[in-house]
Amino acid sequence: xxxxxxxxxxxxxxxxxxxxxxxxxxxxxxxxxxxxxxxxxxxxxxxxxxxxxxxxxxxxxxxxxxxxxxxxxxxxxxxxxxxxxxxxxxxxxxxxxxxxxxxxxxxxxxxxxxxxxxxxxxxxxxxxxxxxxxxxxxxxxxxxxxxxxxxxxxxxxxxxxx
Amino acid sequence: xxxxxxxxxxxxxxxxxxxxxxxxxxxxxxxxxxxxxxxxxxxxxxxxxxxxxxxxxxxxxxxxxxxxxxxxxxxxxxxxxxxxxxxxxxxxxxxxxxxxxxxxxxxxxxxxxxxxxxxxxxxxxxxxxxxxxxxxxxxxxxxxxxxxxxxxxxxxxxxxxxxxxxxxxxxxxxxxxxxxxxxxxxxxxxxxxxxxxxxxxxxxxxxxxxxxxxxxxxxxxxxxxxxxxxxxxxxxxxxxxxxxxxxxxxxxxxxxxxxxxxxxxxxxxxxxxxxxxxxxxxxxxxxxxxxxxxxxxxxxxxxxxxxxxxxxxxxxxxxxxxxxxxxxxxxxxxxxxxx
Ligand code: FES
Ligand code: FES
Numbered sequence: 001x002x003x004x005x006x007x008x009x010x011x012x013x014x015x016x017x018x019x020x021x022x023x024x025x026x027x028x029x030x031x032x033x034x035x036x037x038x039x040x041x042x043x044x045x046x047x048x049x050x051x052x053x054x055x056x057x058x059x060x061x062x063x064x065x066x067x068x069x070x071x072x073x074x075x076x077x078x079x080x081x082x083x084x085x086x087x088x089x090x091x092x093x094x095x096x097x098x099x100x101x102x103x104x105x106x107x108x109x110x111x112x113x114x115x116x117x118x119x120x121x122x123x124x125x126x127x128x129x130x131x132x133x134x135x136x137x138x139x140x141x142x143x144x145x146x147x148x149x150x151x152x153x154x155x156x157x158x159x160x161x162x
Numbered sequence: 163x164x165x166x167x168x169x170x171x172x173x174x175x176x177x178x179x180x181x182x183x184x185x186x187x188x189x190x191x192x193x194x195x196x197x198x199x200x201x202x203x204x205x206x207x208x209x210x211x212x213x214x215x216x217x218x219x220x221x222x223x224x225x226x227x228x229x230x231x232x233x234x235x236x237x238x239x240x241x242x243x244x245x246x247x248x249x250x251x252x253x254x255x256x257x258x259x260x261x262x263x264x265x266x267x268x269x270x271x272x273x274x275x276x277x278x279x280x281x282x283x284x285x286x287x288x289x290x291x292x293x294x295x296x297x298x299x300x301x302x303x304x305x306x307x308x309x310x311x312x313x314x315x316x317x318x319x320x321x322x323x324x325x326x327x328x329x330x331x332x333x334x335x336x337x338x339x340x341x342x343x344x345x346x347x348x349x350x351x352x353x354x355x356x357x358x359x360x361x362x363x364x365x366x367x368x369x370x371x372x373x374x375x376x377x378x379x380x381x382x383x384x385x386x387x388x389x390x391x392x393x394x395x396x397x398x399x400x401x402x403x404x405x406x407x408x409x410x411x412x413x414x415x416x417x418x419x420x421x422x423x424x425x426x427x428x429x430x431x432x433x434x435x436x437x438x439x440x441x442x443x444x445x446x447x448x449x450x451x452x453x454x455x456x457x458x459x460x461x462x463x464x465x466x467x468x469x470x471x472x473x474x475x476x477x478x479x480x481x482x483x484x485x486x487x488x489x490x491x492x493x494x495x496x497x498x499x500x501x
Contacts, residue, residue, distance in 0.1 A: 039416075040415065040416050042415070042417065044415065044416035044417050045416055094381075095210070095381045095382060095384075095385050097208070098207075098208030098209060098210070098385060098389060099207055099208030100208060125424075126424040126425050126427075127424075127425070129423075129424040130423045130424050130425045131423075132423075132424070133416060133421060133423060134392075135389075135393075135421070136208055136389045137385060137388060137389050137392070138388035138389045138390075138391055138392035138422075138427055138430060139388075139392065139423075139424040139427050140388040140427065140429075140430050141384075141385060141388065142424075143424065
């Protein structure tokens, strides 16, 4: 067993897991954070995307022990009980998701992009979402939602995409 | 060098098959707080059908969409549905919901009429009220009418209905007839760049004009069209299930079965045609499957317009397009030498 200590959504957690456990499995099965989805388990679909130390990663491609001591943010860490994250609000208002399976991954990829680059071009948004497959939407309304959040953050510098 | 081309494709698509029974049923219950509960057997898979059905019930009852609580897809409590298939939900299930809501409303009108001193035919349901047409100040809150209907009159406002597009057998001799209740139409135009040295095709832009009857929810219609186009782009250029000689699927994964990503999607402009179908709920028809019918044809026509070759097997991969360009060049060279 490998002992892993990580900060998940701001909370320190220590778990003992078999050494072959992926970060995705650690989140879903040991920490009961089922927002990140298991789509392919080999890095093709992006449904498992989470943010590790500020970078979006496919959590199915990382071993739990590789993130020992790291900071992990999952979709569960974005909203508070009374407030959605601006990206979540924009996705809801624009009807950016349909079945929603790709959603947690797409939103985490978008968040990682906006954290690094608050005013991305459409090309940069397309680039940042390229690893997140969506069968339903054609991506158009997701791209619009990310643009809308970027614009609102820029016109009100006090609203940070927390 | 990159060559630009444009292609167009049109389609029609049938809504509400009539060759066999195709029923949907619904129950609408108006509650004493002015909300309503809708029971439907249909399944939401993200297309937004439950939102659309709630909008239809709300429109019929004069209340807000948020006031309609939808219970769906549980045959312990809801009617069995023919299915979230065949682009039929808005049209067939929507009609059932509208009729069920009308039946519940009829009870409300009968109860409210004597209280407001008019005939039921002079009433309308609007802004959470049952009111006299032309005299909106003479009204009762819909919840109060529901309470009176149940508690005083003993006729709780519950409506149920079935909609089944009339079954019409096709002529067994000729196969002719009217196999569907209604039809939708669309035109899509694709703009592409084709690299004539590699055969690679980039779809730059698609303009899609769709008739779906009166759109109950334009944003959801757009979402359906955009999603359908992404499937059409994959169908045209990327997606292919490959089998080995023993019939085994050799690309049952997303590494080798290639579908469009955000980088493959063109910019999409959606135009919803102004239309109204008298047989649909509030004029609506349907929009699901029809959205991906024209896309591949428009793209392949655009390839022809760009480089003058017809690719007749899908997907039109770079290899196939390049082979077609080479064949055309060889053909032209032959004609020159022969001439
Ligand atoms: S589950 Fe990780 S990329 Fe598909
Ligand atoms: S919304 Fe269904 S896969 Fe993206």
